[in-house]
Amino acid sequence: MIQLTTFPIDSDALVRQAQVPASGAVLLFLGVTRQHTSGRETAELRYDAYHEMAEKELAALEEKARQKWHLNECLIVHRLGKVPLGEASVAIVVASPHRHAAFAAGEWLIDTLKMSVPIWKEEHWADGSSDWIHPEHDVKHSQATSTNK
Template identity: 75%
Template structure:
């Protein structure tokens, strides 16, 4: 399952969808807005995307992760719009029979998502300035 949303990410619902008797490992990764980046104080983040392309890329990542690691479940949710401090902008939940596959697939998913999915982040700083950040 992939989802782009303007709403806060409901991690409990995602974890509930991922759990099954077949899975011995359920891994949740959250990317959260932090207060300081490179010595500057962040007040919030804003995310924007090219929806159709982002959804296509996310679906491709989900399918590839399922194929490579034999996942029982793979959920990728990315928040768009304003994301305040301490709130999640991205959630990845994977479930697999064993932990090694869960950890490997989760790391690959977030790293690859940041490289190939057209989602752009704008940092808003405490001094009132803002800047688009590109990986």
């Protein structure tokens, strides 16, 4: 299941939907608006999309994940519009018989989504300015952060 929404994401409902008796692993990933990015204070994020193409790409990602891993469930929800601090902009829930497939599919889905789905992020800073953020910047930032831990 894929969905674009302008409403807050109900991650509890998504996890309940993914919990089936055949699954030994249910993985939830939430991309949440953080307060600081690259030393700047964030006020909020705004997302926009080319709806028809984004839905087509999300559906293709779901299909490919189901082909690559044995998944009992694959749910991808992306929020559009204003996303305040602490709220989720994206949720990915995968359920599989074993944890390896769930972890691998979840990581692949978020990384691929950020690079291939036509959804754009505008960062609104606490100082009143704003910038459109290219997905490549997010990937490089997350890789730099993970290697610095």
